[in-house]
Amino acid sequence: MNIEQIFQSLQKGKISPSKAKKLLSLYSIEKIGSIAQIDTGRKNRKGIPEIILGERKQLLDLKKIIKKTLSKNNEVLVSRIKKKDYSKILEFSKKNKYKIKKGKNTTALLIYKKNIKKTGGKVGIIAAGTSDIGVGEEARLVCESMNCDCLCSYDVGIAGLHRIFPVLKQFVESEVSAIIVVAGMEGALASIVSSIADVPVIGVPTSIGYGYGEKGVAALASMLQSCSLGLTVVNIDNGVGAGAAAANIANRIKTKSTR
Structure with missing residues (x-):
């Protein structure tokens, strides 16, 4: 019984409130042997779907987790799939008749069953250089x-x-509720956007850089030391965290404005 069926059964008096509570609690966690425990209720509880970190998972285990998650939810996001497994996950998804959204320069995949409606808020995403695009696409x-x-x-x-100025003008005209700025090297773009924009800005330092302050250390330090108010910073290459935070902000604003 899925969540909608549980509520329908409760409404029709087929099950008691205590039975519905038990079913909902059982629904929220799915255990797959000794491999994983999936938080299938996260999208309903927090608005964030289950996200699987793929880089250290075996291909067979990854397939099991995806399939089990999609037996309970409409979508799952798989980040950092091993390059050697990427095409195999695509084949697996097509074989199971799942729909797929890809990202440029990233092995992250959004796998889903029914089309995901754009009923939430608007988010602007900026990448400083072409080397930063993959993290922006993950977000x-x-x-x-x-x-x-x-x-x-x-x-x-x-x-x-x-x-940057025509881009920010477009964001203002489109009324985005949050902006994600992805930047490597010295990471200065996040501070500049935050000094201009009147919405929350989330900076994502990337591991692009070399020499002193390499692997994103300089970009992270620069963003954390920014004197531009309104800038929040996530970890190096953390497009997933930035996306979740920005979407939460945008969706909360959208909900408030439609009441």
């Missing part, structure tokens, strides 16, 4: 899994600062 997939509409603009870093 986009998370936002879209949370029903958000995303406006993306890539390769608009401070090496050519004039490129």
